[in-house]
Amino acid sequence: MTRRAAPVLACIGLLAVWQIASLALKSDSFPTALEAIRTIPDILSDKESLINILASLRRMAIGFGIAVLVSIPLGLLMGRSQAVAAFFNPLLMVIYPVPKAALMPIIMLWLGVGDITKTLVIFLGVSLPVIYHSFEGAKAVEEKMVWSGAAMGLSPLQRLIRIVLPAALPEIMTGCRTGLVLALITMITSEMIARQSGAGNILFNALDMGQYDTVYAMIIIVGAMGICLDAAFEGIRARLVRWSEPQFDMPLSFS
Amino acid sequence: PSRAQQTIRVGWTIPAEESKYWMMRRPAEFPDIGKTYNIEWTQFQGTAPMTQALAAGALDCATQAPLSLANGVVGGNLKAYIVAQHVFEKPGGFSVYWAVMDDSPIKTIADLKGKTVGISVIGGGTQGPFNLLLKQNGVDPAKDIKLVEVGFAVSEDALRQGRVDAVNMNQPFAARAEAKGGTRKLFSLSQAMPNIVHILEACRADFVDKNPELVKAYVRDITSGMKKALANREETLKVVNEVLKAPIPVLDTYLLKDNDFGRDPGAAPNFPAIQKMLDIYAETGMLPKLDVAQFKHPTIVAPLQ
Amino acid sequence: MKVVPSRSSEWVRPVTSQRPASTIIDIDRVSQVFQTSTRKDHLALSDISLTIEEGAFVSILGPSGCGKSTLLYIVGGFVSPTSGTAKIKGQPITGPGPDRGPVFQEFALFPWKTVLGNVMYGPRQQGVRATQAEAQSRMLIEMVGLKGYENFYPKELSGGMKQRVALARTLAYHPEVLLMDEPFGALDAHTRTRLQNDLLNIWERDRKTVLFVTHSVDEAVFLSDKVVMMSTSPGRIREVIDIDLPRPRRRNELLLDPRYQKYVVDIERMFDESDEVESPS
Amino acid sequence: MKVVPSRSSEWVRPVTSQRPASTIIDIDRVSQVFQTSTRKDHLALSDISLTIEEGAFVSILGPSGCGKSTLLYIVGGFVSPTSGTAKIKGQPITGPGPDRGPVFQEFALFPWKTVLGNVMYGPRQQGVRATQAEAQSRMLIEMVGLKGYENFYPKELSGGMKQRVALARTLAYHPEVLLMDEPFGALDAHTRTRLQNDLLNIWERDRKTVLFVTHSVDEAVFLSDKVVMMSTSPGRIREVIDIDLPRPRRRNELLLDPRYQKYVVDIERMFDESDEVESPS
Amino acid sequence: MMRRLLSANVMFGLAPIVLVIALWQGLVSFGFAPVVLLPPPGVVFGRLLQQLMTWTFQQEIAATLIRLFAGFAIAVVLGVSLGIAAAASPAINAVVRPIVRVLAPLPKVALYPALLLLLGFGHGSKITLVSADALFPILLSTYYGASMVEQKLIWSAMAAGTPRYDVLFKVVLPAAMPSILTGCRIGLVISCIVVFLAEMITSTDGLGHALVTAARTFQAVDMFVPLITISLLGLVLNASLGAVRSYLLRGFPEA
Ligand SMILES: Nc1ncnc2c1ncn2[C@@H]1O[C@H](COP(=O)(O)OP(=O)(O)OP(=O)(O)O)[C@@H](O)[C@H]1O
Ligand SMILES: Nc1ncnc2c1ncn2[C@@H]1O[C@H](COP(=O)(O)OP(=O)(O)OP(=O)(O)O)[C@@H](O)[C@H]1O
Numbered sequence A: 001m002t003r004r005a006a007p008v009l010a011c012i013g014l015l016a017v018w019q020i021a022s023l024a025l026k027s028d029s030f031p032t033a034l035e036a037i038r039t040i041p042d043i044l045s046d047k048e049s050l051i052n053i054l055a056s057l058r059r060m061a062i063g064f065g066i067a068v069l070v071s072i073p074l075g076l077l078m079g080r081s082q083a084v085a086a087f088f089n090p091l092l093m094v095i096y097p098v099p100k101a102a103l104m105p106i107i108m109l110w111l112g113v114g115d116i117t118k119t120l121v122i123f124l125g126v127s128l129p130v131i132y133h134s135f136e137g138a139k140a141v142e143e144k145m146v147w148s149g150a151a152m153g154l155s156p157l158q159r160l161i162r163i164v165l166p167a168a169l170p171e172i173m174t175g176c177r178t179g180l181v182l183a184l185i186t187m188i189t190s191e192m193i194a195r196q197s198g199a200g201n202i203l204f205n206a207l208d209m210g211q212y213d214t215v216y217a218m219i220i221i222v223g224a225m226g227i228c229l230d231a232a233f234e235g236i237r238a239r240l241v242r243w244s245e246p247q248f249d250m251p252l253s254f255s
Numbered sequence B: 001p002s003r004a005q006q007t008i009r010v011g012w013t014i015p016a017e018e019s020k021y022w023m024m025r026r027p028a029e030f031p032d033i034g035k036t037y038n039i040e041w042t043q044f045q046g047t048a049p050m051t052q053a054l055a056a057g058a059l060d061c062a063t064q065a066p067l068s069l070a071n072g073v074v075g076g077n078l079k080a081y082i083v084a085q086h087v088f089e090k091p092g093g094f095s096v097y098w099a100v101m102d103d104s105p106i107k108t109i110a111d112l113k114g115k116t117v118g119i120s121v122i123g124g125g126t127q128g129p130f131n132l133l134l135k136q137n138g139v140d141p142a143k144d145i146k147l148v149e150v151g152f153a154v155s156e157d158a159l160r161q162g163r164v165d166a167v168n169m170n171q172p173f174a175a176r177a178e179a180k181g182g183t184r185k186l187f188s189l190s191q192a193m194p195n196i197v198h199i200l201e202a203c204r205a206d207f208v209d210k211n212p213e214l215v216k217a218y219v220r221d222i223t224s225g226m227k228k229a230l231a232n233r234e235e236t237l238k239v240v241n242e243v244l245k246a247p248i249p250v251l252d253t254y255l256l257k258d259n260d261f262g263r264d265p266g267a268a269p270n271f272p273a274i275q276k277m278l279d280i281y282a283e284t285g286m287l288p289k290l291d292v293a294q295f296k297h298p299t300i301v302a303p304l305q
Numbered sequence C, D: 001m002k003v004v005p006s007r008s009s010e011w012v013r014p015v016t017s018q019r020p021a022s023t024i025i026d027i028d029r030v031s032q033v034f035q036t037s038t039r040k041d042h043l044a045l046s047d048i049s050l051t052i053e054e055g056a057f058v059s060i061l062g063p064s065g066c067g068k069s070t071l072l073y074i075v076g077g078f079v080s081p082t083s084g085t086a087k088i089k090g091q092p093i094t095g096p097g098p099d100r101g102p103v104f105q106e107f108a109l110f111p112w113k114t115v116l117g118n119v120m121y122g123p124r125q126q127g128v129r130a131t132q133a134e135a136q137s138r139m140l141i142e143m144v145g146l147k148g149y150e151n152f153y154p155k156e157l158s159g160g161m162k163q164r165v166a167l168a169r170t171l172a173y174h175p176e177v178l179l180m181d182e183p184f185g186a187l188d189a190h191t192r193t194r195l196q197n198d199l200l201n202i203w204e205r206d207r208k209t210v211l212f213v214t215h216s217v218d219e220a221v222f223l224s225d226k227v228v229m230m231s232t233s234p235g236r237i238r239e240v241i242d243i244d245l246p247r248p249r250r251r252n253e254l255l256l257d258p259r260y261q262k263y264v265v266d267i268e269r270m271f272d273e274s275d276e277v278e279s280p281s
Numbered sequence E: 001m002m003r004r005l006l007s008a009n010v011m012f013g014l015a016p017i018v019l020v021i022a023l024w025q026g027l028v029s030f031g032f033a034p035v036v037l038l039p040p041p042g043v044v045f046g047r048l049l050q051q052l053m054t055w056t057f058q059q060e061i062a063a064t065l066i067r068l069f070a071g072f073a074i075a076v077v078l079g080v081s082l083g084i085a086a087a088a089s090p091a092i093n094a095v096v097r098p099i100v101r102v103l104a105p106l107p108k109v110a111l112y113p114a115l116l117l118l119l120g121f122g123h124g125s126k127i128t129l130v131s132a133d134a135l136f137p138i139l140l141s142t143y144y145g146a147s148m149v150e151q152k153l154i155w156s157a158m159a160a161g162t163p164r165y166d167v168l169f170k171v172v173l174p175a176a177m178p179s180i181l182t183g184c185r186i187g188l189v190i191s192c193i194v195v196f197l198a199e200m201i202t203s204t205d206g207l208g209h210a211l212v213t214a215a216r217t218f219q220a221v222d223m224f225v226p227l228i229t230i231s232l233l234g235l236v237l238n239a240s241l242g243a244v245r246s247y248l249l250r251g252f253p254e255a
C-alpha cells in the first residue's frame, strides 16, 4: 500500500516544496506550482500544442529506437574485442563532448533544419549511455559462459547475440534507462535553437516571451511523460531481467 | 518550375514580425501563399542562428538584425538583399532602454561606472548604440562596467533581485515592468540615434537572382501582411496571440500602441537609418565600414503591390 | 598391476609427426604463464606432455592449484598455451568446438535460462528439433535427479544442483571429448555414485574420450583407464598410471578387489611422499 | 556405539523456555519457503528442530538440494525463516554477527581485495591493529598452504585456492560459532586432510562450536560429535547420530578403529536405504 | 609484449581520429562545406596552438575547467551517495525513486533562467546546471550497480562484524564500482556538453562564451578552437578516467 502511494506522495511533496519556494521567492519568473498546474489544461486542450508534443514524441521514439539498435551491437563488440574498443573509444570521446548546438550551422548545411537534424541530436544523446553500459556490461560477462557457448559450436557472432547480449542485459538495461532520460531531455533541447513544431518549441517560446506558467506547465508535462515512459520501461525491464534480480533484499535496511 | 522551386524556406523569430505572423496564420487572406508558392517556416532563437542558416543555405529568407546580417556578410561570405523591414524605433514610440530600480543611486549614464549592467546579447544589435552612449558619457564599456548577458525575458527579475544594477528592456517585458512599477528608465537607444532599425527581412542573393518572381510574390505578401496588421488591430492581437501564446490582455497593453516600436505601413526598409547604424558599429569597432547599397535589390524591395 | 612411472621430462615422443592411429589429444611441451595484476609472471603449467587415446577415460589428480583446470582450458581451446602445442586428431587446437564439451568447475550456467533452457541450449544449437531436444533434455534432467526442477532458474538451485545441470548441459550435445573439471565435487556420496555409474554407462555406450579432473583417488581409479598425477609449483606431470582393471566395472565388486585397493593406496602414498609446500614460482 | 535416532517429528523439547546451560544454538520448528520466479512456492526446509551444544562439532550430511545451505543461512542470520524460530544463546537470531562466522559454498571472496586483504578484513573490522592483523593473517594464509599468494587477486586463484582463502578469512576473526558449508569440497585429499587436522586443532584449542556441512561421511564421522542426517523434498532431519569416539582423534589410528568403520558403514547404509527420487514440493 | 600491445591500441585509437580529420579536410578541399562555416583543420589547429599560448585563452579554459570539475564532482558525490542509499534502504528508496523518476527527464536548461536569478551569473548557476545534468546518469548506474551486489559478499562482511552503515562503504561501494564508473564516464561527457551549453547561453568567460562570440561574428576559425579544445579535453579526461578505472577495478575479472 505504502509502496503504491509513495510515488504519488513524492510528487505531491515535490509540488509542495515548489509551491512554498515560489511563494517565498516572489519572483515573476518562478510561478507557483498551482499557477503552473492551472495552465496545463490550456496547453493540452489546444490541438496545435498536442500535435506539437506528438511530433516531438515521434522524433524521440525514432531517435531512441535507432540509437538502441545501433549502440547495443557497437557496445557489445567493443566489450568483447580489445581492438574494436581501442578503435572506437577515443573517437567517441572526441565526438561526444562537442556540444551539438555549436555544430548546428554545419549540421544544417547538410541536413537542413528539419526532423533529421533533431532526430540526430536525440540519437547522439541516447547512444552515449547505451554504448558505454553495453560496453562495460559485455566486458564483465563471465568468460566461462562464453566458453560454454563456444564449445557448443556457436560462432563468434552467435556468441555475441545469444550469450553476451543476454548476460549483459541487466547492465544494458541500465544504459537504456539513462538513455530514455536523456532522450526526453534532448527531445526538448534539440528544439532550442531551430524550432519547428515540438514540445521544446512551446517551452522555449514561452521562455522567450516570459510566459513562465506555460514554461513550468510544460516542465510538468515532460516530467509526467518521464514517469509514464519510465513505468513502461520498468515493466519491460522486470520481464527481461527477472533472472538477475537478487534473491533476497539487501539486508541493510535501516528501517 | 518544379514544385521544389516554389517553396521558400523562411526563418522567423519572436516577438515582432506581425506581417509574417499573418501570413502564417491567415494564409487564406493572401492571394499567393499556398497557391503559387509555399513557405516552409522554421523558427529560430534570435537572429544570429538564422544568419548562419542563411550562410549555410539552409534558409532562403529570414528575419535579420542589421548587425547579424552585416556579420554574415563580413565573416560568412553571405550575399543577401534587404527586402523588407519589420520594426524600428519611431521617434515618440518605444525605444529599447536601460532601466534601474527607483531607489537606485544611479542617476546618469556616468554613474554606471563600476556597476554590473545587463544586456540581452553581448555583441548583439543593441550594443553598438549602447557602447556609443557610454563612450559619449566617459564610461569605457570594456573596462568600467561589468557586462553580463541577460535575456530580455529575465531582465526584469534580474534587476529586481539585484543581480544587475541596470538592464535593458524590450516589449512586452517593459510594459509589464512599468505596470508593476518600481523601476525607472535610465537612458534609451534613441538617445544615440533616431529610427534605429531592429529587425528586417533579408533573402539570400543567389536565391533572389534565381527565383525573382517567387521572392517578389513573397515580398508582396509581406507588404500586404504589414498593411493588414496595422489596419486590423483586433485581428492582429488574435494572430499574435496564436503565435506567441501570450495572453491578449498582455499584448493589448502595448502592441501597435504608442509605446510600441514603429512599423512602416509599406514595410519599406529605411536604408539611410541602416547605413547610420552600420556606421555606429564601425565607429565602436564592432564591424569594418560597410555600404548599405550592397543590400539593395533594384526592384525587389517592399513595398511591392 | 602395472604402474608406469613416466616423468614428463623423460617422456619420449615418436619422431614422426604422424600421430598413432588411436591418439586423439596430443599435448606437447605445453607451458602456461599468467601475468598477475602485480605485473609478475606466474608459471602455472610447465612443460606438460601427454597423449590421450581415442575412447580413453583419463583422470587428472593433483594438489589444488597445480594447473588441472588450466590444462583443461588448453585442450578445450579456450586458452592458448604460452609455449608448446596442443593437438586434437593431429590438428593444432585453435579454439573451442562442439567436439570437446567442458563441464566447468564453476558451472557457468546461463543465468537467464531455466534448467530446461540450459540443457536444451546445446542440442538446439546443433540443429536438433525443439520437441526432440526437449524430450532428450528432460531425460537427462531426470537422469541427474532434477526432475521437477525444469523451470527453476540457476539462482534458485543449490550448489550441487547447479553442478548437475552443468553436467546435463554438456552431455546433452554429445561432444566426442568430455572435459570435466570436478564434475561431482559438490555432490553427496549417493548422488555421486549414481552419476558415476551413469557417466560410465554413457562412456561405454558411446566410446567417448573423457578427461576428468577429480580430487578423489577412489573415483579416479574406479573410473579411469589412466590416471595422470600432477604436482604443483609449477604444475608438472608427476606420474601417469595405467589402471588395469576389468570393465565393465561394478562399484561393489571393485571395492573388494585387492588390485583396486592397491591402486588407491599406492596413489595416495605417492601424494603423501611429496609433502611439498606450495609457493608461486 | 550409540546411534540415537530422533526423527524431528518425535523430537521432544523441554517445556521450560530456559535453555539448558550448554545449548548455544536452538532451532525450533523452522520451515523455509522460497518463491520461485514462476511464482510457485517451494518448500526447502520443513519443520526443522535441532539444538547444538556449546563447543560441539556438528556435521550436516544430506543429499544435494536438501536445504543444508539454507539451514546455515538461517543460523547465520542472513535469511529469516518463513516460520519457526532460531535462537543463539537464548536470543532470537535477528541478523548476522561476528559471533557466527560463515564459510560459504561459493566462497564469496571480495574481488577487489587481494588474498591478504580478504583475510585481514575481519580482524581489521574487529579493531585489531594493522600490523598485528597482517601478521596473524599471514600465518593463516601459510596454514592453508597459500604462502606466496598473498598479493594475488581472487580471479587469479584456482577453485581450491579460493576455497582456502574463504576458510582463512573466516578463521581470522575468531567467531565463536563456525558455519562451514562444504569448506573442503574443492580440495585434494592431501590438502583436505591437512586442513581437517588444522581445523580440529583450532577447535580443540578454542572450544568453538562448529556447524559443518559436508558430503563425505568419512569426514563427518572423523570430525564430529554429532552427525545430522537430512533427507530431501522437503528438507527434513532424518536422524541425529552421536559419534562416540575418543578425542583427540588421529586419522591413521581412527581408520583402523572398528567403531569408526561401523559409523561410516551405518550412515552410508542409511542413505542408501532411502533411494528417493527428488522432486520439488 | 604488454607495451607492444599498448602501442598497437594507441595506433588503433588514433586511426579513426586521423580519418575524421582527413574527412574534414576533404569536405573543405572538395567544396562540400564553405570555408566560412568549416575552416580547414590545419588552420584551426594552428590557431589553437597560437591561442594556447595566450593568457586570455588559458583563462577561458581555466574558467570552464573549474565549472566542469566542480559540477562533475558534486554530481559524483551526490549521485553515488544517493544511489547507494536508495539501494540499501527501502525507506530512502521509496522517497528517492519517485523523485528521480520525475526530475531525471526534465530538461534542466529550461530551469537555467531560474538558476541564474537564484545563484547569479557567476560560477554558481553553471556549476549547478552541470551537476543537475550529470547527476542522474551517475545516480542510476550506482543504484542499479548497488542493488545487484552479490548478497554473500554483504553477508560475509556483516558476519565479520562490519556495522550496517559501514557495509555500504566497505562492500556495496567497491562491489558496485564497475557500474558507478560507467555512470561517471557518461556523467563526465554530459558535464563537458552542459558546461559549454551554459556558457553559451549566458556568460562572460569560458570556452563556451568564446565560441558564441566567435559564432555571432562569423569567426569560424575562432569558433572551432573551443570545439577542438573541448574534444581534446574529453579525450584527456576520459583517458584519466580509464586509468582510474583500471586501478580501482584491478581485482575484477573485467579489468
Ligand atoms: N588469471 C590468472 N592469473 C594469474 N594466475 C592464475 C590465473 N589463473 C590461474 N592462475 C594460477 O594458475 C595456477 C593453476 O590454476 P588452476 O585453476 O589451473 O588450478 P587447479 O589445478 O584447477 O586447482 P584446483 O584444484 O584448486 O581447482 C594457480 O596457481 C593459479 O593461481
Ligand atoms: N532463491 C531460491 N528460490 C527458490 N528455491 C530455492 C532458492 N534457494 C534455494 N532454493 C531451493 O531450496 C532447496 C535447498 O537449497 P540449498 O542450497 O539449501 O541445498 P543444499 O542442501 O545446500 O544443497 P547442496 O548440497 O547441493 O549445496 C533446493 O531445492 C533449492 O532448489
Ligand SMILES: [Mg+2]
Binding pocket: C068, C069, C070, C105, C181, D158, D159, D160
Ligand atoms: Mg581447478
Ligand SMILES: [Mg+2]
Binding pocket: C158, C159, C160, D068, D069, D070, D105, D181
Ligand atoms: Mg549447499
